[in-house]
Amino acid sequence: MKNYIVVLLCFLSFVPLNAQSILGAWETQTTTKEGQHIKGVVIFSKRYLVVTWYQAKTGEFLGTNGGKWVLNGNTVTETVEFDTDNSASVGQQLSFAIRFSDTEMEIEGMPMRWKRIDNGAPGALAGAWLMSGKKSGDVIQSRDTNQPRKTMKILSGTRFQWIAYNTETKKFMGTGGGTYTTIDGKYTENIEFFSKDNSRVGASLTFDYSLKDGDWNHSGFSSKGAPLFEIWSIRK
Numbered sequence: 001m002k003n004y005i006v007v008l009l010c011f012l013s014f015v016p017l018n019a020q021s022i023l024g025a026w027e028t029q030t031t032t033k034e035g036q037h038i039k040g041v042v043i044f045s046k047r048y049l050v051v052t053w054y055q056a057k058t059g060e061f062l063g064t065n066g067g068k069w070v071l072n073g074n075t076v077t078e079t080v081e082f083d084t085d086n087s088a089s090v091g092q093q094l095s096f097a098i099r100f101s102d103t104e105m106e107i108e109g110m111p112m113r114w115k116r117i118d119n120g121a122p123g124a125l126a127g128a129w130l131m132s133g134k135k136s137g138d139v140i141q142s143r144d145t146n147q148p149r150k151t152m153k154i155l156s157g158t159r160f161q162w163i164a165y166n167t168e169t170k171k172f173m174g175t176g177g178g179t180y181t182t183i184d185g186k187y188t189e190n191i192e193f194f195s196k197d198n199s200r201v202g203a204s205l206t207f208d209y210s211l212k213d214g215d216w217n218h219s220g221f222s223s224k225g226a227p228l229f230e231i232w233s234i235r236k
Helices: 002-011
Strands: 024-031 037-044 048-055 061-072 075-083 093-096 098-100 104-107 113-118 127-136 139-142 149-155 159-166 172-183 186-194 204-212 215-221 227-234
Touching: 037 113, 037 159, 048 149, 048 159, 048 186, 061 159, 075 159, 127 215
Parallel strands: none
Antiparallel strands: 024 037, 024 113, 037 048, 048 061, 061 075, 075 093, 098 104, 104 113, 127 139, 127 149, 127 227, 149 159, 159 172, 172 186, 186 204, 204 215, 215 227
């Protein structure tokens, strides 16, 4: 598995060689020498990205990392915010090159090819969001999104992933993700991996959602049946 985590780190930055956009979601699938069928998914928002590996058949979580990226000429520099395989990389900057078309992407020097899943559509919530509040009873409890302890959710047009981590302690707390839809005010998550509880793989959860003053209001019931009301703010 170590080799796949190395690929994760290398994938976190890129060089776009044409005018097409890399924003959206991409996936690759491979089989290890032990016969494990592994799926990799990367989501690029405008300033943040996440890449994750998990068992294609069972959804068993294998690893994730990601952070903030910026473009400078033909080089993207990525600042790592979380890394399940190597917490020491948090805070470091990495730069790498790739080639891509509208449908495929390839890392220079790597054998894997990534196929585009979407370009940021059709979901209404594409972007990187930070949890900025929760309702407890009738009271909204705000959360300072500038603190090192973060819960971030990155969405493309069809894929979502949440990640809980701390950039100061470099601790990773958990993640989950899969596909999602936004239809008639309903946000539905279809879970493909969940780091803390693999039994949640295959579940679908539907919530009410709305966008108010730029914030995403998210309400319904958790996978354990508990009522929830969350506020997410777009990450800048």
